[in-house]
Structures are given as structure tokens and as C-alpha cells.
Amino acid sequence: MKKISFRVKHAAISVAISIAVLVGLVLINMLAGEIDLDFDMTRRDMYTLTEESRELLDGLEEEVTLYYLSKTGQENITVIELLKQYDSYNNVSLLTIDPDRNPALISRYTEESGEGEDQKSIATGSVIVVSEGRSRVVPNIDLYNISYTEQGGINVYGFKAEQSISAAIQYTSTGEQVVVYQLLGHNEYTFDDFNYTETLEKSNFTLKTLNMTTAAAIPEDADIVAVLSPSWDYSKNEVDKIQEFLERGGSLYAAFDLTQDPLDNLAAFLVSWNIDIMRGIIMEQDTNRLIPEFGGAPVVFAPAYEEEEIAKPLIENNQSMIIASSMGFVETEIRKRNIEFIPILSSTDKSWFRIDLNTSSQNRVITDKSGPIYASVGAAEKSMETGFQEGAKILILGSAQSFTPLSEIGSLKANFDFTLSALGWLAGSEKAINIQSRSLYQFPMQMSSANAYVYAGIVVIFIPFAIILTGLIIYLRRKRL
Amino acid sequence: MRAVYKKELKSYFLTPGAYIFMGAFLLIAGLLFSLQNIFTGNSDFATFLGSLIFIFLLVVPILTMRLFTEEKRQKTDTLLLSSPVSIVGIVLGKYLAAVTVFLLTLVVTILFPLFLSFHGKMDWAQIWGTYIGFFFLGSAFIAIGTFLSEVAESQTSAAILTFCGLLASWVIDYVRSFVPMSSMAGAIFILILAGIAIAVFQNKAQDWRISAAAAVVAIVVVIILYFTAADALYGLISKFIAWFSLTSRFQRFSMGILKLDAVIYYMSFSAFFLYITGSRIENRRWS
Numbered sequence: 001m002k003k004i005s006f007r008v009k010h011a012a013i014s015v016a017i018s019i020a021v022l023v024g025l026v027l028i029n030m031l032a033g034e035i036d037l038d039f040d041m042t043r044r045d046m047y048t049l050t051e052e053s054r055e056l057l058d059g060l061e062e063e064v065t066l067y068y069l070s071k072t073g074q075e076n077i078t079v080i081e082l083l084k085q086y087d088s089y090n091n092v093s094l095l096t097i098d099p100d101r102n103p104a105l106i107s108r109y110t111e112e113s114g115e116g117e118d119q120k121s122i123a124t125g126s127v128i129v130v131s132e133g134r135s136r137v138v139p140n141i142d143l144y145n146i147s148y149t150e151q152g153g154i155n156v157y158g159f160k161a162e163q164s165i166s167a168a169i170q171y172t173s174t175g176e177q178v179v180v181y182q183l184l185g186h187n188e189y190t191f192d193d194f195n196y197t198e199t200l201e202k203s204n205f206t207l208k209t210l211n212m213t214t215a216a217a218i219p220e221d222a223d224i225v226a227v228l229s230p231s232w233d234y235s236k237n238e239v240d241k242i243q244e245f246l247e248r249g250g251s252l253y254a255a256f257d258l259t260q261d262p263l264d265n266l267a268a269f270l271v272s273w274n275i276d277i278m279r280g281i282i283m284e285q286d287t288n289r290l291i292p293e294f295g296g297a298p299v300v301f302a303p304a305y306e307e308e309e310i311a312k313p314l315i316e317n318n319q320s321m322i323i324a325s326s327m328g329f330v331e332t333e334i335r336k337r338n339i340e341f342i343p344i345l346s347s348t349d350k351s352w353f354r355i356d357l358n359t360s361s362q363n364r365v366i367t368d369k370s371g372p373i374y375a376s377v378g379a380a381e382k383s384m385e386t387g388f389q390e391g392a393k394i395l396i397l398g399s400a401q402s403f404t405p406l407s408e409i410g411s412l413k414a415n416f417d418f419t420l421s422a423l424g425w426l427a428g429s430e431k432a433i434n435i436q437s438r439s440l441y442q443f444p445m446q447m448s449s450a451n452a453y454v455y456a457g458i459v460v461i462f463i464p465f466a467i468i469l470t471g472l473i474i475y476l477r478r479k480r481l
Numbered sequence: 482m483r484a485v486y487k488k489e490l491k492s493y494f495l496t497p498g499a500y501i502f503m504g505a506f507l508l509i510a511g512l513l514f515s516l517q518n519i520f521t522g523n524s525d526f527a528t529f530l531g532s533l534i535f536i537f538l539l540v541v542p543i544l545t546m547r548l549f550t551e552e553k554r555q556k557t558d559t560l561l562l563s564s565p566v567s568i569v570g571i572v573l574g575k576y577l578a579a580v581t582v583f584l585l586t587l588v589v590t591i592l593f594p595l596f597l598s599f600h601g602k603m604d605w606a607q608i609w610g611t612y613i614g615f616f617f618l619g620s621a622f623i624a625i626g627t628f629l630s631e632v633a634e635s636q637t638s639a640a641i642l643t644f645c646g647l648l649a650s651w652v653i654d655y656v657r658s659f660v661p662m663s664s665m666a667g668a669i670f671i672l673i674l675a676g677i678a679i680a681v682f683q684n685k686a687q688d689w690r691i692s693a694a695a696a697v698v699a700i701v702v703v704i705i706l707y708f709t710a711a712d713a714l715y716g717l718i719s720k721f722i723a724w725f726s727l728t729s730r731f732q733r734f735s736m737g738i739l740k741l742d743a744v745i746y747y748m749s750f751s752a753f754f755l756y757i758t759g760s761r762i763e764n765r766r767w768s
Contacts, residue, residue: 014760015682021756025749032745041610042737072716073657073723077732098662101715445522445601452519455596459511459519463589464504471500478495 036088044316044438046159047081052435053166060091062173066165067128068096069106076125079143082161083127086169099124109135127161129168134175136168142202145317145437147413158317160437167204167433177206178427180253181222185213185238186230189255193228194403196416203420204433212238218245224426227254229400233263243269246392251426255400258327258357273379273394274335278328280355282373282398283362286348291322298362300324303345303375310344310378310395310421313436319414321345327398328353328373342378344395344422347371375399378425395422485566485574489548493582502544503586509536514593524601526594527611531735534615534728537622538647542640544582545626548575550639562766572759576627576751583619587612607737614734617747621727622647624751628758653726660718667714668707670721675699 040048049057068083070076075096087094099106099122109128110121122128125140138161145158171177180200182190191197191207200207210218210225212234218225218241225245227234234242246252256263258281267277284290284301294300302320305311314321323345331341351371352364359365375398381391403415424434447455493499510533517529552558561571594608626643633639660666679699683692706714723729727750730743 010685012682012686014685014764015678018757018760021753025753028749029742029746032742035741037741039610039739040737041604041606041739043604043607046736047738072662072719073654078736081733081736081738098716443524443602443604445524445597447519447522447600451600452515455519456511456515459593459596460508460515463592464508464511467500467507468504471497471504474495474500475497 036084042438046078046438047085049082049085049162049166050435052433053086053162056166056170056433057086057089057092060089060169060173062091062132064092064129064131064169064173066092066094067105067109067130068094069099069122069124069126069128070096071098071100071124072096074124076140078159079125079127079140079161083165086165092169109137127165127168129165129172131169131172132175134172136172136202138164138168138202145413145440157441158437158439160435163433163435163437164202166435167202170433171204177204178223178423179206179208179221180224180226180423181208181210181218182226182228183230183242184209184211186232186234188230189228189400189404191226191228194416194419195405196403196419199416200420200423203424205423212241215241217241218250222250224251224253224423227252227256227266228403229255229257230263230266231259232261233265234269236265239265239269243272246394249391251392252394253423253426254394255397255403256327257400258325270394270396271332272336274332274339274341275377275379275394275396276330276332277396277398278330278353278355278369278373280328280353280357280369282323282326282328282347282371282375283352283354283364283368284347284371285350285352285364289348294324298351299326301347301351304348304372306343306346306374307378310418310425313417313421314414316436317417317439318441319417321414321418322402322412323375323399324402325399326375326402328375329377329396329398330374331377338381338384340380340382342380343374344378345374345376345397347373347375393426395426482566482570482574482577485561485571486578489575489578490581492551493578496547498543498547499582502540502582503589505543506536506540506586507589509533509539510590510593518593518597524597524603526597526603527607527735527737529593530608530611530615531731534618534731535651537619538644538651541619541622541626541647542643544579545623545630545643546633546636546639548579548627548630548639550630550633550636553634554636562762568759568762568766571762572627572755576624576755579623579627580620583623584616587616587619604737610737610739611734613739614731614743617744618727618731618734621747621750621754622650624754625650628754628761631758631761650725650727653722654729657719657722657726660722662716662719664707664711664714664717667717668703670718671703671706671714672699675703 038047040046066083066086068075068079080096083094086092097105106122109130122137123140125143127138127143129136129138142164143159143161144156145160147155147157180191182188184190190209191200197207208222210222222245225242227242242252254266256266256277258279262279263277270277281299282301283298285298286301287296289301289303290296290298291300291302301323303323303326305315308315313319335341349370349372351373352368353371353373354365354368356365356367359367376396378393378395380393382388383390402412403419421434513533514529517523517532518526523529549558552561562568566574591612594603594605597603625646626639629642629646630639633642675696676699679692679695682695683689686692727747730740730746733740733743
């Protein structure tokens with residue numbers, strides 16, 4: 001009996017200590033989980049929210065819920081790690097939802113994501129952002145930058161989840177969107193012609209149209225007006241309406257193509273913003289910037305980026321825009337001091353500008369002007385006291401047709417990203433979230449095949465066999481002793 | 482502890498053990514590195530380290546199989562247990578010696594990204610972060626191997642047991658996708674765990690009355706839980722398995738996130754296996 005009670009006591013103590021050790025370790029782990037101390041070691045701070053998102057989240061007054069749709073154990077760690085950053089803010093809560101277990105919740109937001117035939121199912125891996133009775137579904141495909149190869153394969157080259165989710169939080173929590181009026185009445189394009197509408201709307205832009213021939217003024221709710229390749233000139237009265245809108249602090253996005261007749265009223269209006277339109281075509285000669293798909297034609301080229309803020313997403317992701325048959329711009333000789341002229345895209349110094357359009361020669365002729373030539377410029381009002389930009393902004397492009405799907409290469413992602421970034425710049429950071437996507441490209445390596453064989457020889461043959469040989473020698477020596 | 486550590490480390494380098502481990506590790510790593518980085522011109526070294534973790538399955542058994550089985554074979558275990566060195570000292574000394582050999586091997590692999598850096602820019606911060614994770618993951622695997630070396634009677638059985646143990650921890654993530662998720666499954670799972678604990682107790686204590694009482698309490702608690710907190714039981718098996726997944730925590734390191742909780746997890750995982758190794762030795766000492 002005594003023996004049994006000793007065994008029971010010994011077993012109980014042994015089990016109790018084991019449980020205590022286990023509980024202790026679990027508690028330490030729970031504590032470490034609560035502290036949640038992470039260091040983002042990635043080059044592009046992939047899992048750290050940008051200043052823009054942090055400001056948005058700090059200023060949140062409403063509760064925001066992020067539903068991440070995933071089956072248990074199948075979460076995408078990259079997405080989850082970013083969502084956890086949002087979750088660390090007081091007004092944001094993150095819930096991982098198994099779509100199979102919550103069909104009612106999913107169907108509620110499926111209904112809100114479209115109507116009738118447009119209604120789409122919500123894919124696993126998507127994020128639903130809900131706040132103040134508003135919701136936005138961020139499909140999993142919108143968390144990445146994707147391009148398609150000629151063979152139809154998918155190339156994922158960037159991670160843009162922060163842009164998509166922050167834009168959705170801004171919309172759902174405030175209901176505010178950047179309202180862009182696309183001006184009509186002169187045979188203009190709309191963003192629909194560029195296939196940009198859906199993606200712009202997901203980035204918090206509300207697109208509307210306005211017929212300038214019948215409108216009394218630019219509506220009060222407009223943040224930006226877009227003039228996309230008018231076929232003929234605006235009347236003086238129509239230009240005045242744009243000028244009046246800019247005086248109210250609005251912004252203008254304009255893309256022109258070379259027209260039969262000059263756009264005199266619009267050109268005169270731009271002069272008042274220190275911008276001169278150069279009628280003609282930029283011809284690039286730098287072979288590094290010509291496009292093989294277009295047979296190296298000098299009128300189709302990849303422009304250089306002059307303005308860092310707008311071009312940043314393109315520079316980061318190593319993307320090249322393509323510009324075709326672009327007019328040029330130059331700063332006026334007589335300038336208003338309160339307006340800052342901003343070069344945005346340019347050709348190289350090997351380029352020239354063809355003024356005489358009756359000349360079909362691909363070589364330089366005497367009437368051509370030397371490059372570089374600006375293919376896109378901006379202008380911004382600035383404070384005479386502080387020197388900082390404040391008030392109206394305009395951004396002009398010399399080729400609208402480059403934004404339509406091109407027959408040789410289709411719709412160019414870089415051109416869209418430029419447009420999105422440009423509209424974000426025009427709207428200002430307080431209205432439009434404009435966060436660059438994180439490039440998933442690795443640093444390129446330049447290694448000759450001779451070097452590669454030498455390194456492979458060292459790591460596969462020399463090092464392992466040197467170690468094994470050393471071991472063998474020591475073993476044999478000791479065996480002889 | 483220091484004496485055991487020194488003796489163990491010396492024995493690693495005076496016998497083929499360390500050389501076979503290092504040679505095999507570096508040969509496999511070198512092959513993969515050549516194919517994945519050198520010949521493809523890929524500078525992503527963190528992903529390479531991430532794909533290398535399967536190597537532990539093959540080489541950790543080589544490193545740990547002799548830790549305790551060798552003492553048993555040479556009958557020096559009794560001598561060791563009766564020496565003035567504490568059991569903690571014995572276990573830690575042997576474990577740290579194995580970890581040192583592993584660390585030395587890792588140091589050699591720093592040559593790999595160094596070679597790449599001559600031909601392009603490298604993400605050094607991310608590489609160091611991944612190395613830290615790789616080291617702690619390897620140390621946790623070595624702790625499992627240390628425990629199984631104590632359990633086994635011969636080096637061969639220790640190596641096979643360690644391989645199986647590591648394989649189990651490896652496939653745990655795949656198993657997660659197939660386990661039932663319902664609350665009922667969660668409840669049954671708790672009952673099975675309680676049953677195992679009671680069986681261990683019964684084996685030691687040989688008192689069926691206490692065991693039966695514990696079984697009744699467990700059943701009542703699970704029934705109450707099932708009817709009051711069914712949501713907490715949902716997916717319980719998957720969450721439980723996830724807690725034992727060493728490799729899923731490493732994914733964060735190879736993505737470039739250095740997480741304190743993952744480091745603490747690996748350290749406590751190692752500590753737990755070293756603790757149960759010590760407990761077994763303690764039991765042996767008094768049996």
C-alpha cells in the first residue's frame with residue numbers, strides 16, 4: 001500500500017512538473033505573441049505600412065473591419081503579415097473568415113460587389129473592408145501587380161495590397177472619393193476607351209462625364225477634370241470654365257494628340273500656366289529607348305522619367321512607359337512667378353523634334369529641333385511665401401493615343417500606372433491614397449559562365465570533399481594509434 | 482556543463498561524426514545553391530535558405546544519433562550519471578556541442594551569398610534575418626534529435642527515430658489541410674488527449690480509481706465546452722497541429738520578417754525537448 005502511494009505521489013509530482021513546464025513555456029510564448037515584436041528586414045519594407053497609410057489609420061474615427069477570406073491553415077502569409085499591421089491599430093480589427101463556414105456573410109458582400117449579371121463571387125484570398133455601413137471587396141487579384149506574357153502566362157511582379165486596402169479603408173470610413181469629370185463635346189476619349197475605368201474606381205476615383213458645350217460650369221463636386229484628346233479646339237467660353245475651376249483649387253489632367261487644326265484657345269490657356277505646346281512629333285534615336293515590337297520606329301519610344309514623385313512606382317518596378325507620336329512642351333519664356341513648371345517625361349538628347357510634318361524622312365532634317373523634348377509636363381501653383389505647392393495643378397501629355405490599347409502590345413500596364421499616379425498627384429494625398437506597390441523583382445546578377453563553374457566547383461566539390469577528407473585523415477590516424 | 486560540452490565537441494571532431502555532417506550538409510547545400518542561384522543568375526538567397534530546410538531531415542540524425550546512444554554502447558552512461566555534473570549540465574553540454582557543429586557549418590555557407598555579392602547587389606538584412614531563423618529552426622530539430630538519441634538504444638535506431646520524428650514535424654503542415662474541422666471533432670480530440678495523459682498517469686501511478694475519476698472529469702468538461710463554447714472547438718485539431726509546426730514559422734524568416742515570437746517559440750520548443758530528455762535521464766538514474 002505504502003509502495004503504491006509513493007508511486008502515485010511520484011507520478012503526480014512528475015506529471016505536475018511536466019505540466020508546469022509546459023504551461024510556463026506556453027505562457028512565455030503567449031507573452032511573446034502579445035508583444036508581437038517584428039523587424040521587417042526586406043529591402044522595400046514589404047510588411048511595413050507607409051507613412052500615408054499610418055496617417056490614414058491614425059486619423060480613423062470609425063471602426064473598420066477587415067475580413068480576410070481563407071480556409072484555416074491555408075492563409076497567404078504575405079497578405080496576413082500585412083493585414084496584421086492594419087490590425088495593430090485601435091480602430092481596425094481583422095477577422096479571418098472561412099468562406100465555407102460563413103456563406104451568409106460572403107453572400108451579403110457578394111450582392112454589394114455587383115448587381116445582376118455583374119455580380120461576381122468573392123474569391124478565397126480576397127479582403128472585404130467594412131466600415132460605417134459601406135463595404136468594398138478587394139479581390140485577391142488586386143493584391144498583386146500582374147502582367148500577362150505573350151503565351152498567356154501570368155507574371156507577378158509587384159505586391160500592391162497596401163494601396164488596395166488603404167484605398168478601401170479610406171473609402172469605407174469616409175465615403176470620400178476623388179471625383180474626376182471627363183470633359184466631352186469635342187470628340188474626346190474617356191478612360192473607358194483606355195480600359196482604365198474599373199481599376200481607377202477601385203482606387204477611389206469616381207468617374208463622371210460632362211458635356212462642355214451644354215454645361216454652365218464645372219460642377220462643385222469635381223476634384224479633377226480630364227481632357228482626353230479633343231479633336232478640335234475648345235471655345236473661349238469653355239476654356240474660361242476650366243480656368244474658373246482651377247482658380248477654385250481644382251486640377252486638370254490633359255492628354256493631347258496632334259490635330260489637323262491647332263488648338264489655339266487651349267494653347268493660349270496653357271501659356272497662362274507657363275506651358276507652350278510645340279506642334280510636331282518627338283523622334284527618338286536612342287536605340288535603348290526604341291521599341292522592337294514597333295520595328296524601332298523613332299516616333300514610338302520609352303520616355304525618361306523627370307519627376308520622381310509621379311514616376312516612383314514605375315521606377316521602383318522597373319517599368320517602361322511607351323509613348324507614340326507625342327507632341328512636345330516647353331516652358332514659356334515669360335513666366336508667372338507663382339507657377340512652378342514641372343518636367344515629367346522627356347526624350348533623350350539623341351532625339352529631335354519634327355516640326356515640318358510634310359517631311360517623311362526618318363533621318364534628321366534641317367528644320368528639326370534638337371532634343372531632349374518634354375513629352376509630359378506639369379504646372380503647380382505655389383505659395384510665394386513658403387515656396388511650397390498649393391492650389392491648382394495641371395498635368396499635360398503630348399500623346400493620348402499611347403494610352404489606348406496598342407495593336408502590337410495591347411494595353412500597357414506602365415502607362416496605366418503612370419495615369420493612376422498622375423491622378424493621385426493631382427488630387428493630393430489627403431484625397432487620394434497613392435502608395436507604390438512593392439516590387440517583387442530581385443536584383444539582377446551579372447555572372448559569366450566561367451565564374452559560375454568556378455563557384456559551383458568550390459561549393460559542390462572543394463568545400464565538402466575537403467571537410468570529408470580531413471575527417472577521414474583524422475579517423476585513420478586515430479585508428480592507427 | 483562546460484566539461485561535457487568540451488568533451489562532446491572534441492569527440493565530434495576526433496571521430497568522423499562532425500565531418501560527415503558538415504560534408505553532407507555542405508554538399509547538398511552547394512548542389513542546390515549552384516542550381517538555384519549560380520546557374521540561374523538568381524540573387525534571392527533567402528528563398529534558397531528557405532528551400533534548404535529539408536536538409537535537416539537528412540543530416541540532423543547524423544549529428545545527434547550518437548549523443549546518448551554512444552554512452553550506452555560504451556557503458557559510460559552510468560559513469561556519467563554518477564559524476565558530479567548535473568543532469569541539466571549533461572543534456573545542455575551535449576546539445577550545445579551539436580548546435581556548435583551546426584553553427585560552424587552555417588558559417589561556412591556565408592561564402593555562398595558572398596560569392597553572389599561579387600556580381601550584384603544583395604539583400605543582406607533579409608539574408609541575416611533568414612540565417613537567424615535557419616539557426617533556431619536547426620537548433621529545434623537538434624533538440625528533437627537529442628531527445629530521441631536518449632530514447633533509442635543504438636545509433637541506428639536513434640538515426641531512424643530522429644528521421645521519423647523530423648519527417649512527422651515536416652508533414653504536419655500537409656496533414657493540417659485534411660483534418661476534420663467541426664466542433665465535434667475538436668471535442669473528440671480533447672478527449673483523446675486527456676485519454677493519453679490519463680494513460681501515462683495510470684502507467685506510472687497504477688491507481689485506476691484516480692485515473693477513472695480524471696476520465697469522468699475530462700468527459701464532463703468536454704461536454705460542457707461542446708455546448709457552451711462550440712466555436713472555440715471549431716478547427717481545434719488544425720490549430721493544435723499548427724502549434725507544433727516548426728517549418729511554417731520559418732516561412733516568415735525567409736520572407737524577411739524577423740519575429741520575436743518565432744524565436745521564443747523555437748527556443749521554448751528546444752527547451753521542452755531538452756527538459757523531457759533530462760526527465761528521462763532522471764527517471765533512469767532513480768530506477
